[in-house]
Amino acid sequence: MTNKKYEVTRRKFVVGSSALAAGTGALLAGCNPAPTPPRPPSPNPVTPGDGITIVPGNKALVYILLDGGNDSFNMLVPSSASAYDQYRTSRSNLALDKSSLLALNGFTDSNNLTFGLHPAMPKTQALFNTDKLAFVANVGPLIQPITKAEFASGAKPLPVGLMSHSDQSRHWMTANPGVRTNHGWFGKLADELQANKADSAISMNISMDGSNIAQNGTKAAEYAITQEGSVGLLMKESGKFPGQDALNRELLKGFDAIMSPASTQAFHETYADKTRHSQAQHETFKAAVDGVNIGTVFSAAQLSQQLKMVAKTIKAGASLGTEQQTFFIRFRGWDHHDELLKNHAQKLGVLDTALFEFQTALEELDVDDQVLTFTGSDFGRTLTSNGNGTDHGWGGVSIVMGKDVNGGKIYGEYPPMTLGSANPLDVGGGVLLPTTSADELFAELAIWFGVQKGDLAKLFPNLPHFYNHLKAKDAPLGLVGT
Known part of the structure; x- marks a missing residue:
């Protein structure tokens, strides 16, 4: 019997997506020269140099957050006869035709199931079939392992704001779902690796989404850029028409005068100092x-x-002095309560193309062994249809891509596709309990990045409930090669 306190309905949970301020100035991006409102204090502060040992190396983690809640049950679909029939019954009018699924060759899971991809993802299929990409099934933020009975009775703690966009996306950035904290695990990495970073130096945390929680540390912050790169004073570029260089020189005289440190006003001096640093960072x-x-x-x-x-x-x-880097990209538009089949196919097609292009470019640049790319999403969606779409769920599927990935496999356990009492994971309304913690995925990535196993709990405080980081010889999932 489902506890009414946790009864899953579309209207009982917060559905507003989080709005993270970009925090960039009108002229400059990257160091946020204009004053920004202070971030709320974190209940779980981590100080720079907190004792997290990270082995230096040429490594980059690229995090693509599928903002809004990806319907992963239509991204990765069981193709075995009985499992597909259960999927088709549970999904009703949203089920993909079995003949349209893209086969994942050579993989059968521990339950002897085979799988196919959404037809909009042929390039992802190719990456999987060439062992450059893997999936993590039924993964989500968890504080402790939890059963259906424990969920119903309230015997185990649940993530704060379960099935709320703002809270659940926050948990995917902080790896600390028991609290609302504004310190992300990428930020904690930078607190350690760049504890003594000069103000004018480039942050190892590069953001395509302005200010974000994932890369916010106690001291560290992101360096925000756009798809065109960093933004600075374009007047310093070489002239393309007669007289432009002379005009630039005059404009720069005015800029230098405005930015002069001679002012006695503390606010002006702070603003000018940050702006000078931002321009220097842009040029670098x-x-x-x-x-x-x-x-x-x-x-x-x-x-x-x-x-x-x-x-x-x-x-x-x-050249930037940031051999170890993190990147954060927020890919919006995944909250498909309506028009799921059409809109989801469009989003998956964009993701499919972009991942393939990116991996191809990394191979061209001979840095593919230095990069792991992964996705997260606020939550998976309900196994059931709401009529024309799906509602907020919990467990979902993540993608992990890179040369060092033990690809061509699905990690974790893909959930049963039945509903109600027939499914030990369905807590009501087609919301499925995760069976793999997001911490286990993050720990794999962090170990590859250079974090020593003994310090993993300083990044992921709930990890010990799922993985004995002090004694285990193997990684949590076996997802990444060493």
């Missing part, structure tokens, strides 16, 4: 990425263009 960044040429053709879609800039930035890491 632009010079580094302008020296990287990519022959791989990228589509005009924003995600593709963002990943093209990410590839250039990774290649330019040595």
